[in-house]
Amino acid sequence: xxxxxxxxxxxxxxxxxxxxxxxxxxxxxxxxxxxxxxxxxxxxxxxxxxxxxxxxxxxxxxxxxxxxxxxxxxxxxxxxxxxxxxxxxxxxxxxxxxxxxxxxxxxx
Amino acid sequence: xxxxxxxxxxxxxxxxxxxxxxxxxxxxxxxxxxxxxxxxxxxxxxxxxxxxxxxxxxxxxxxxxxxxxxxxxxxxxxxxxxxxxxxxxxxxxxxxxxxxxxxxxxxxxxxxxxxxxxxxxxxxxxxxxxxxxxxxxxxxxxxxxxxxxxxxxxxxxxxxxxxxxxxxxxxxxxxxxxxxxxxxxxxxxxxxxxxxxxxxxxxxxxxxxxxxxxxxxxxxxxxxxxxxxxxxxxxxxxxxxxxxxxxxxxxxxxxxxxxxxxxxxxxxxxxxxxxxxxxxxxxxxxxxxxxxxxxxxxxxxxxxxxxxxxxxxxxx
Numbered sequence: 001x002x003x004x005x006x007x008x009x010x011x012x013x014x015x016x017x018x019x020x021x022x023x024x025x026x027x028x029x030x031x032x033x034x035x036x037x038x039x040x041x042x043x044x045x046x047x048x049x050x051x052x053x054x055x056x057x058x059x060x061x062x063x064x065x066x067x068x069x070x071x072x073x074x075x076x077x078x079x080x081x082x083x084x085x086x087x088x089x090x091x092x093x094x095x096x097x098x099x100x101x102x103x104x105x106x107x108x
Numbered sequence: 109x110x111x112x113x114x115x116x117x118x119x120x121x122x123x124x125x126x127x128x129x130x131x132x133x134x135x136x137x138x139x140x141x142x143x144x145x146x147x148x149x150x151x152x153x154x155x156x157x158x159x160x161x162x163x164x165x166x167x168x169x170x171x172x173x174x175x176x177x178x179x180x181x182x183x184x185x186x187x188x189x190x191x192x193x194x195x196x197x198x199x200x201x202x203x204x205x206x207x208x209x210x211x212x213x214x215x216x217x218x219x220x221x222x223x224x225x226x227x228x229x230x231x232x233x234x235x236x237x238x239x240x241x242x243x244x245x246x247x248x249x250x251x252x253x254x255x256x257x258x259x260x261x262x263x264x265x266x267x268x269x270x271x272x273x274x275x276x277x278x279x280x281x282x283x284x285x286x287x288x289x290x291x292x293x294x295x296x297x298x299x300x301x302x303x304x305x306x307x308x309x310x311x312x313x314x315x316x317x318x319x320x321x322x323x324x325x326x327x328x329x330x331x332x333x334x335x336x337x338x339x340x341x342x343x344x345x346x347x348x349x350x351x352x353x354x355x356x357x358x359x360x361x362x363x364x365x366x367x368x369x370x371x372x373x374x375x376x377x378x379x380x381x382x383x384x385x386x387x388x389x390x391x392x393x394x395x396x397x398x399x400x401x402x403x404x405x406x407x408x409x410x411x412x413x414x415x416x417x418x419x420x421x422x423x424x
Contacts, residue, residue, distance in 0.1 A: 025136060025140050026140050027143075029140075040136075040140050040164075041163070042167065044133065045167075064146065068139055068142075068143070069136070
């Protein structure tokens with residue numbers, strides 16, 4: 001898959017993975033493993049990007065006498081999910097157009 | 109490889125990063141290994157599931173290839189600086205000796221920079237793909253600001269054009285003019301001494317001017333409020349917005365002050381005597397502290413709004 005397209009999908013997948021409850025790195029990877037292929041080194045910059053974009057917050061909590069970082073979705077992050085789905089409709093239309101061999105008929 | 113060896117190797121591979129960033133990255137991978145061990149793997153197995161540190165560093169490299177480049181120019185050889193950017197904040201800051209430019213390029217954006225007969229042209233060239241614009245791809249493209257450093261010895265004209273991003277200028281002093289355009293973003297001007305005109309136009313953003321000494325100030329926004337605090341214009345000052353209030357505190361101008369809004373109140377103080385002005389003012393749906401039409405002064409004051417009060421005091 002095109003790497004740019006994949007990163008965009010992954011960002012939204014990560015947001016979806018923490019939308020229900022706060023989560024941590026390893027759990028996010030495990031939760032997403034059935035859906036998309038994501039490695040630790042792919043996840044890390046995505047988390048950082050989402051954090052700097054205000055889509056999630058990071059906090060540390062003690063777990064088995066060590067600190068574990070938890071990721072918590074923000075309101076802005078929540079809003080990204082429906083926004084993505086809406087954008088995806090545009091992509092879906094383009095995909096349809098391509099699938100139909102560039103036929104304008106499908107465009108309405 | 110055990111955990112300690114893996115982390116040591118990772119540290120070496122990403123050594124070029126900022127210290128805080130480096131520590132965060134290392135602790136992120138330490139946590140992943142700990143979680144896997146807790147899940148039943150041995151340390152060696154946990155490390156084996158991860159990519160090699162060199163691979164990790166390379167993956168990061170492709171994501172964070174944005175880098176900073178400072179360029180330096182002799183102000184004596186320049187009379188005009190033009191910056192055309194897209195979706196990128198621009199900060200104008202003071203520099204001691206040279207005109208300096210700091211910018212970030214990445215795989216989807218670069219700058220063409222040229223000096224031609226005393227004009228420095230800085231033009232952003234974007235190769236963003238359509239899916240970058242609809243939320244795909246690198247989420248943080250374009251958010252790192254372009255920084256223009258201006259020394260007092262610069263004399264001439266600076267024009268900045270960007271979009272969807274703020275422009276700010278602080279503590280800058282030079283002889284000449286400053287023209288700035290952006291959209292959907294605010295302006296912040298603080299502590300400027302510019303002999304010529306400052307012209308600032310935005311939409312959907314507020315304009316804040318504090319401690320400004322200039323030839324003329326023309327600030328225009330739509331859907332944004334305007335604040336002018338301790339602003340002195342040798343010739344004229346014009347503050348225009350719609351759907352926003354205008355606050356002026358201790359402003360003065362040699363010849364003319366014009367403040368216009370709609371759907372916003374206009375209030376504050378002018379550092380002059382009322383009788384120095386020929387005044388024309390009008391509001392509908394609000395009280396007005398100024399006379400509607402009072403000729404006789406050597407300077408002009410025009411204040412109009414609708415759906416808002418006008419409350420201007422003179423404190424010379």
